Amino acid sequence: QKEVEQNSGPLSVPEGAIASLNCTYSDRVSQSFFWYRQYSGKSPELIMSIYSNGDKEDGRFTAQLNKASQYVSLLIRDSQPSDSATYLCAVNFGNEKLTFGTGTRLTIIP
Amino acid sequence: ETGVTQTPRHLVMGMTNKKSLKCEQHLGHNAMYWYKQSAKKPLELMFVYNFKEQTENNSVPSRFSPECPNSSHLFLHLHTLQPEDSALYLCASSPGTGLSYEQYFGPGTRLTVT
Numbered sequence: 001q002k003e004v005e006q007n008s009g010p011l012s013v014p015e016g017a018i019a020s021l022n023c024t025y026s027d028r029v030s031q032s033f034f035w036y037r038q039y040s041g042k043s044p045e046l047i048m049s050i051y052s053n054g055d056k057e058d059g060r061f062t063a064q065l066n067k068a069s070q071y072v073s074l075l076i077r078d079s080q081p082s083d084s085a086t087y088l089c090a091v092n093f094g095n096e097k098l099t100f101g102t103g104t105r106l107t108i109i110p
Numbered sequence: 111e112t113g114v115t116q117t118p119r120h121l122v123m124g125m126t127n128k129k130s131l132k133c134e135q136h137l138g139h140n141a142m143y144w145y146k147q148s149a150k151k152p153l154e155l156m157f158v159y160n161f162k163e164q165t166e167n168n169s170v171p172s173r174f175s176p177e178c179p180n181s182s183h184l185f186l187h188l189h190t191l192q193p194e195d196s197a198l199y200l201c202a203s204s205p206g207t208g209l210s211y212e213q214y215f216g217p218g219t220r221l222t223v224t
Contacts (some may be wrong), residue, residue, distance in 0.1 A: 004152070021151055025129060031209045031210075032209045034209050034212065034213075036215075042217070042218075043198075043215040043217050043218045044153070044200070044215050045212060045215070049210070049212055051209075051210060051220070054199055088153070090153075090157070092209050092210075094209060095153050096158070096165070096166070096207040096208070096209075097143075097158060097166060097207070097211060098153075098155070099152075100152045100153040101152060102152045103152075103153065
């Protein structure tokens with residue numbers, strides 16, 4: 001059973017600080033990784049995708065992938081109250097579909 | 111907006127009703143998906159269509175019946191549902207079903223079965 005694990009939180013971070021969200025997955029051959037943001041009552045919104053080891057930056061967001069350790073993380077710099085949401089990690093295990101974690105609820109404290 | 115629309119946005123139905131959910135994508139994608147999202151559970155893939163052909167049925171009960179008349183439209187026909195089927199039903203699309211293709215979600219239909 002291919003699995004994606006996330007700490008459900010809630011994770012509370014002061015405004016302006018760095019929020020760090022982590023995700024581990026079960027299969028070493030996994031190839032592609034995605035982070036989605038979901039506001040309460042809304043649908044998931046794609047934030048980042050990452051396919052190779054290392055860091056990928058997009059504005060205040062940085063995705064980090066370490067395939068040897070089987071984890072992917074999302075850093076949010078200069079956290080804003082509008083970043084408060086549930087963040088979903090998704091992994092394509094090479095079977096043409098995404099497997100999602102349960103999500104981490106992030107709260108930015110003004 | 112992601113270019114994926116869903117109707118209705120909210121639906122309340124009795125266990126003996128028949129209803130349909132509709133999804134339309136305006137992104138020129140070739141793959142479309144139905145997901146179920148229940149509280150405290152991961153997003154659960156139900157069906158995958160690629161170029162109008164169903165490529166995945168994730169052991170979904172037959173009371174859920176998908177239909178994909180073309181690459182832009184996807185339906186989920188509902189019949190004789192149970193209260194535990196109450197959830198947020200999400201449609202998504204992607205350029206294809208390969209490893210690197212990103213999926214984009216519609217706003218969802220909040221379904222309540224009474």
